[in-house]
Amino acid sequence: MSEKIGPMNLLVATNLFPDTKEPWRGLDNVTLVHAMRQQDPGLNVRVLAFRPSVKHWGAAALYSRPEDAGLHPQYFWAPYVPRLGGMNHRLFSFAFARALKALPRDFTPDAVLVPWLFPDACGVVLKASEWRVPIVAVAQGSDVHSYLNMPMRRRAILAMTRGISAIVTRSNDLEKRLARNGADERKVHTVYNGVDIHTFKPASxxxxxxxxxxxxxxxxxxxxxxxxxxxxxxxxxxxxxxxxxxxxxxxxxxxxxxxxxxxxxxxxxxxxxxxxxxxxxxxxxxxxxxxxxxxxxxxxxxxxxxxxxxxxxxxxxxxxxxxxxxxxxxxxxxxxxxxxxxxxxxxxxxxxxxxxxxxxxxxxxxxxxxxxxxxxxxxxxxxxxxxxxxxxxx
Missing domain, CATH: 3.40.50.2000 (Glycogen Phosphorylase B;)
Known part of the structure; x- marks a missing residue:
């Protein structure tokens, strides 16, 4: 995709994003996106929110919380077959490619943020790496703790790291685990989650x-x-x-x-x-x-x-x-x-x-x-x- 001057178009793709039925799902991710918009009011965000399913496929009849409407979230089922284990990132990539058709025609991503490594980031990279824009994945915890112990998922995660711009880990421990398993240390960055210091504060x-x-x-x-x-x-x-x-x-x-x-x-x-x-x-x-x-x-x-x-x-x-x-x-x-x-x-x-x-x-x-x-x-x-x-x- 060609470079442009002006506000950045940010595409967020993840299974960890809230809706009205599960308003607690992925709260750290949605809070991060709101915080980025506060720092850069011109940031133009579109969210593709996925829900893994063995039964459903395509658009999901889910709705965003009112406070997230400005992020334009759209919800989709992503096929997930437990028996396939380490191959589910390919199914996620198929769901991601199909969901892209729902984006406005004038929305061309300048960067992609993908919280959760497998299958989300692994699947997105299979499609989005051809765009030649920064792709940042976020390792949140068990996607490193558990999945690096599973050979097929570990191979998919390490292959993803070669086609991505950066991986954010929410602790230095996660960063070291990825490096020990062969991830490019130059691409892995520890960024601790934020906290709402105005809401969480001492009081009587x-x-x-x-x-x-x-x-x-x-x-x-x-x-x-x-x-x-x-x-x-x-x-x-x-x-x-x-x-x-x-x-x-x-x-x-x-x-x-x-x-x-x-x-x-x-x-x-x-x-x-x-x-x-x-x-x-x-x-x-x-x-x-x-x-x-x-x-x-x-x-x-x-x-x-x-x-x-x-x-x-x-x-x-x-x-x-x-x-x-x-x-x-x-x-x-x-x-x-x-x-x-x-x-x-x-x-x-x-x-x-x-x-x-x-x-x-x-x-x-x-x-x-x-x-x-x-x-x-x-x-x-x-x-x-x-x-x-x-x-x-x-």
Whole structure:
């Protein structure tokens, strides 16, 4: 495609983009795109949002959230056949090529952003590399942690890296994993996700608890995320039961999110005799999550693996200690601010409970945590780094 002078046309293609049925899907990606538009108001964005399916094919009857209408998202089913495993990027490429026909005729991409490596970025490169415009893929976590251990997917990912301009990893740990597996180190860049420092900020715990109808007495722990095996919530409940029995004052645990493990988690809470101390709150938007963080005393994360999850940055920006398993890239953002104090090295309920009790008894300075987030993780900084890569400047 020929060069042009004027505002950049950015095409975003990904399965991780929200709609009205799944407004939580790919929130970090849509927030990034909005942040880039704030930094470059002339940025002309079109989003092709895909949903993998073994049954459907073609356009999907899904609709964007009102706040995303300016990004012009269009939704499509992408064929995904589990038995094909490492060949699904070719099916995704076919779906991508067909979806391109829905773009306005006067929209010629100057750059392409593809969050998620396989099959999304691998499939897009098969078609878009012929355009000779910057293509930036984003490695988000399990697309590196899991897929590099699968031979066919690893080959597809490494082949994709040869036809792409840059790969963004959301932690240095992910960058090193890609390099160890043969990716061109010159193309891989760590850019930490941003955090909305205006929404996630310290505030009166008492006022937040009054608003949320949380008792003023006692301590409150908070989890935010999907109820999936990778999140290690069985360990969190086991550790929380120990905290309840050891704490000199009442302690509650609030869980924001949802997923297939909810029934099993409720059953485990019953077996541990902590049902009356655990709240399942369902899914909530960012402003409500921020209010719960302001009401809480610490934020919990017991994942088996992670990149740098948004909830850790949100906790820091809210002035709340994130008590985490020391996995993936979490230490990269927590240790410079808090040292290793709240990083638990082994998956042991007693060790994790001890870290929680420490956070409750000796909380860090909340304003210092917030200022550290402002300095390093504001969305404005993140968006500028992406824009540089998409313009071919980095």
């Amino acid at each position: 715990r008492a006022v937040a608890r009054d608003e949320l109808k949380v008792p003023q007495e006692g301590k409150l722990l908070l989890f935010v995320g999907n109820f999936l095996p990778v999140k290690g919530l069985d360990l969190l409940l086991a550790a929380f039961a120990r905290v309840v029995s050891s704490s000199p004052q009442p302690v509650r645990l609030a869980l924001i999110g949802g997923g297939p493990l909810e029934e099993a988690l409720r059953a485990q809470a019953g077996e541990l005799n902590i049902t009356d101390k655990v709240q399942f709150l369902g899914r909530h938007g960012a402003s409500r999550v921020a209010r719960w963080m302001q009401a809480a005393d610490a934020v919990c994360l017991t994942s088996h693996n992670e990149g740098v999850p948004n909830v850790v940055l949100e906790a820091l920006s809210s002035g709340r200690a994130p008590v985490c398993m020391d996995v993936g890239g979490i230490a990269e953002v927590v240790e410079p601010v808090l040292g290793k104090r709240f990083l638990v090295p082994q998956r042991d309920a007693g060790a994790y409970a001890s870290a929680l009790l420490d956070a409750l008894a000796n909380p860090p300075d909340e304003e210092a945590l917030h200022q550290a987030a402002v300095k390093s993780f504001a969305w404005e900084k993140c968006a500028q780094q992406y824009l540089s890569l998409l313009r071919g400047e980095a």
